Amino acid sequence: MILDDFLVRAALGGTGVALAAAPLGCFVVWRRMAYFGDATAHAAILGVALSLVLSTSLFAGVLTVSLLMALAVSVLSGRGYAMDTLLGVMAHSALAFGLVAVSFVSGVRIDLMGYLVGDILAVSRTDLAIIWGGALLVLALLAYRWSALLTATLNPDLAHAAGLDPKREQLVLTLCLAMVVAVAIKVVGVLLIAALLIIPAATARPFSRTPERMALVAAAIGILSANGGLAAAYRLDTPTGPTIVCLATLLFLAASLVGHHRGRAAASRAPSPR
Template sequence: MLDDFLIRALLSGLAVAVAAGPLGCFVVWRRMAYFGDATAHAAILGVALALGFQISIFIGTSMVALMMAMIVSALAGRGWAMDTTLGVLAHSALALGLVAVSFLPNVRVDLTAYLFGDILAVSRFDLGVIACGAALVTALMAWRWRALLTATLNEDLAHASGIDPARERMVLTVALAIVVAVALKVIGALLIAAMLIIPAAAARNMARSPEAMALLAIAIGMVAVWGGLQMSLRLDTPSGPSIVTVAAAVFAACLAGAALAAAAQKRLGR
């Protein structure tokens, strides 16, 4: 079954959706959209370093994404203006990675696949790496869910409950770096943040609890992957952007549905 490239593409996309759903909820709750963007853009620098030192792309992108996330966290703790800092770091890392690749001797690589994803070219090995990374993030989120949620809602309450908010931020940092590394092949560095944010933002309009929001975000991510692959096959569109386009369409539908429901409730209230 895994000899079919479409099956591999679908399974890899679903694995990313499962990992990105709960993590994306925390990105939305903590307003970490730019944080995720900076970490994802740094992945291109990780690709350049991995090619230069002839190591695994997954290892290279994970290390650089984690390093970027830790730098951002450290600067945030020192009171730096986050919007400016993240803008400088994100675009500098992306540009540095693109320049570094051009200096690699005897290395010919299509950066488009890393920028926008190439899910249809996922190999068996890629699928194994993506599945393992997604399983690790999912297990990490399940293990630390209550602590992460408490630290997100109220740091004082977290301290009173014996939870270290700094440690929970580090858990999110590690999880984000892993998701960036595994999603690079599927969605691409420029669109990873969108896959984290859009399903979670759509789920927020309908969910009544944090757990329901996380599960709904996973479901929306899965729908986006399936719909994006169908769109890519039928219309010959790039797969990564197609997945994000479907996710955006689901978000718009959820937003419209929530608005109609609020209007109907208001009329009944009268």
């Protein structure tokens, strides 16, 4: 069977995560929610500990805790604390409590580094089913609410006028974010999930004139980063999750240089004022 090859399973897992993270990452960039995604991802370690203690599915534990973290941030925001302060406190607290909770789990061998930076080479068939099931669900939900999400993101007042509830759309994004964190933990780990959300979307921005094009370009960049990083890590014998993010960062730098060059060229072609 072709899925018996661990590199094929790793490539399929990385591709599934990239497909789910790319369009969601565009909304994270547009809404300036980068730290929000980071806080949700950090809570995943606490979900890992709880799933081990309760002997439940890792996916279910991480999804539940990530969703609770995202909802808690949404509820507490605007209640006397600046958003960046609140997210900073909750992100680092969740990670610290998760690491402490993991240390109390006895009788189970835990690969903590695998959860922190990912272990894509250990993706199993069951993991693939979870990754692709979650990715397809996220894509379906985003496609179903795409127009409403865009309107609520670009102009909340216009969303209200159109009969939309921006808070409901925020909850849709929260649910999608928690699900992406849950499926991505095996591939890039909790410390790098936010990078896989943000960097491909930021890289696609200079090459996109429409939101839909930005989502598609971000997906292509994410898939290239996942598979290119996997190949580079295999050849160079480096950690796979960080290598994927490193390649995504190099693509972002290249895109920034191209965008800067295009801007200067356009400025030089513009007619000078008389």
